[in-house]
Amino acid sequence: MGWLEDNVMIVTGGGSGLGRALVERFLGEGARVGVLEKSAEKAEKLANDFGEDVLVVEGDVRKYDDNARVVQETVRQFGRLDTFVANAAIWDFSTKMVDIPVDRLDALFDEMFHINVKGYLHGARAAVEELAATGGSIIYTVSNAGFYPGGGGPLYTASKHAVVGLIKELAFELGPKIRVNGVAPGAMPTDLRGPGSLGMGETTITSVPLGDLVKQCTVLQELPEAADYTGHYVLLASKANSRTATGAIINCDGGMGVRGLAETAGGNDL
Numbered sequence: 001m002g003w004l005e006d007n008v009m010i011v012t013g014g015g016s017g018l019g020r021a022l023v024e025r026f027l028g029e030g031a032r033v034g035v036l037e038k039s040a041e042k043a044e045k046l047a048n049d050f051g052e053d054v055l056v057v058e059g060d061v062r063k064y065d066d067n068a069r070v071v072q073e074t075v076r077q078f079g080r081l082d083t084f085v086a087n088a089a090i091w092d093f094s095t096k097m098v099d100i101p102v103d104r105l106d107a108l109f110d111e112m113f114h115i116n117v118k119g120y121l122h123g124a125r126a127a128v129e130e131l132a133a134t135g136g137s138i139i140y141t142v143s144n145a146g147f148y149p150g151g152g153g154p155l156y157t158a159s160k161h162a163v164v165g166l167i168k169e170l171a172f173e174l175g176p177k178i179r180v181n182g183v184a185p186g187a188m189p190t191d192l193r194g195p196g197s198l199g200m201g202e203t204t205i206t207s208v209p210l211g212d213l214v215k216q217c218t219v220l221q222e223l224p225e226a227a228d229y230t231g232h233y234v235l236l237a238s239k240a241n242s243r244t245a246t247g248a249i250i251n252c253d254g255g256m257g258v259r260g261l262a263e264t265a266g267g268n269d270l
């Protein structure tokens with residue numbers, strides 16, 4: 001018996017990386033899943049790979065109507081909604097403030113905040129009535145960049161700090177019927193893209209030496225796969241196991257915040 005037996009989940013950006021790993025894990029835990037995904041190619045692959053237990057809507061998290069459509073179609077197909085996972089985002093490849101061309105700043109700000117922040121707000125707004133009906137929850141994908149500098153440039157870091165603010169505010173506003181929590185993963189090799197406004201729409205995070213960075217910046221030192229983060233979402237979504245959790249964020253970045261100042265983490269013979 002899975003932890004999410006008979007639950008119905010929605011995942012935004014379920015076409016690759018962490019989102020796709022969540023779809024697979026939720027199915028394995030007994031749930032059915034709706035997905036909102038912008039890439040037509042990834043949406044088609046999801047539909048082909050998973051069949052009738054996954055409902056795929058092609059659309060853009062920046063549009064309220066697309067968020068509303070995935071909620072309506074998921075509830076029409078599966079009868080209810082228990083958890084909305086807002087997860088789709090882009091990264092700024094740690095582009096520092098002084099390296100952002102001044103004439104690109106407006107477009108970059110809008111692109112980053114419209115996807116990473118407004119998309120999350122639209123998702124919550126579109127889902128609240130259905131979630132209230134089931135005593136459900138919202139889970140936001142944050143990042144180490146929601147807590148520490150240097151995991152992005154100013155715009156990615158600010159967008160993920162904004163997500164932390166949304167979690168706290170919405171947990172306050174939507175209780176007692178709806179719980180609102182977050183998962184803050186660290187690095188993983190995925191298809192995470194950059195902003196089109198900086199000409200990075202086709203650049204993926206796998207072009208960065210993530211294994212070396214993780215070794216330097218974390219206590220656990222190993223680069224995880226997306227699937228390694230999915231258990232945290234299962235825990236927070238589970239009504240039986242997370243009844244008391246709202247406004248909580250699971251930091252699962254390999255111990256970035258307890259890395260300390262020593263040359264190497266650990267530093268003993270264990």
Ligand SMILES: NC(=O)c1ccc[n+]([C@@H]2O[C@H](COP(=O)([O-])OP(=O)(O)OC[C@H]3O[C@@H](n4cnc5c(N)ncnc54)[C@H](O)[C@@H]3O)[C@@H](O)[C@H]2O)c1
Pocket residue numbers: 012013014015016017018019036037038039042059060061062087088089090115141142143144185186187188189190191192193205226
């Ligand atoms: N990869 C990492 O190292 C890392 C680290 C910390 C946090 N995260 C976070 O994990 C989450 C998932 O990212 P990922 O690494 O799996 O990347 P990914 O690109 O593999 O997955 C994101 C998915 O969202 C889709 N998407 C992008 N823009 C969209 C839009 N406007 N509307 C609908 N769908 C859209 C993409 O097509 C893709 O399928 C993000 O919130 C990201 O910030 C990633």
